[in-house]
Amino acid sequence: MSVPEIISAEQMAQIEKIMLQRIGKDLTQFKKPFLGRRISSRMRAVGVKDGSEYAKILESDENEPALLFKSFSINVTEFFRDPFVWKCVSNLLPRLLNKNSIINAWSAGSASGEEPYSIAIMLKEAIGIMKNQFKVLATDISLEAINRAKKGQYTSSNLKNLPTEIITKYFTKIGTDTFQLNDEIKQYVVFEQADIASFAADKIHLIFCRNVLIYYEKAAQEIIFKRFHKSLTDDGYLVIGQDETMMGIQSSKLFSCIYPKERIYEKIGQ
Structure with a gap:
């Protein structure tokens, strides 16, 4: 022992x-x-x-x-983790697309890339034949995780939430259980090594920061939520993890919860 x-x-x-x-x-x-x-x-x-x-x-x-x-980087993830959350986010996209010709999204804590690539697939499918453009910023504190994400190679367990037609459309099988994400999606995602407690972004319409905040103390969460509020456009949305909450956080006054179960918030303009 x-x-x-x-x-x-x-x-x-x-x-x-x-x-x-x-x-x-x-x-x-x-x-x-x-x-x-x-x-x-x-x-x-x-x-x-x-x-x-x-x-x-x-x-x-x-x-x-x-x-x-x-070692602080969290790497437990999968494409479209918690599908019911992504369905609700998809319901918000028509409004964003109607108001903005270019959509900027941010995956804060992107780990091995499943989340930012999921955002890119979601936006690509939502835009369809429309003329909107989009970019996904993906940040993580681990350079190793970022380098792994840039390769865009995943196993079937990572893709378990994806319909067969999406896998066929955006992935190429290159091994017994290895799938390569196509450049068509990879081109929309820009990776950057950064700590969400100190990183600054602006003109963001959609922020995903799921299952990262639970590891931060309340004081740090306050700083991060304020940064997110400043980063978002006035019609922007924030998505946090199922085990995370804004309860007891002063910064909660900066957001309106529009999907309580799914932890989806809308920025309150100043």
Whole structure:
């Protein structure tokens, strides 16, 4: 039986200080249980059991701070995750398309690419023969996840929510269980390494930030929601995860919830 990794509050504070000094990343914005799990995972990877030992590695190893922060990226996803949410978003598109010739969407926390590519497929299908144009910005803190997403290669389990006709239309089977997303969709998505707590975007009509905010402390969530509000156009929408909420958040006054179950919000103009 393995001995669990031990991280005291003092050691956690020491690790947070080192990360801020070495790579400028503020770990205090993340919830402590999430931080503990990610740090413990890296401690197992480097073979130490005590938080102070790991802190020494963070100070001395050139690559470890970046490896720790990279582990914060959430990579559990699939195309059109929670289909009922996407159906509701699709219902909002005619209004956006009628009012805007160019639609800008943002997948904040894009992981391995399933979400931004789902947005691109959804918009492509909704536009049809209309003349609207669109672009999808995809951001993630992990460069490794972004590089994987850029390849656009997925297995059948990633595509389980897609109708056969969509798979046939936008994917090419290149292996026993590997599907390559066509360039027709990939061309609409621009990937960028960024942390949503500090990244700025503007003139965005649709933001997806699903199952990312649950790992941030309330104070950081306030900052992020304010950034999203500033990023959105006056007719813009925000979609968050099923386990996420704006309850108890001051920034909730900046949004109107239009689909409570699906966690879809509309920006309230100032």
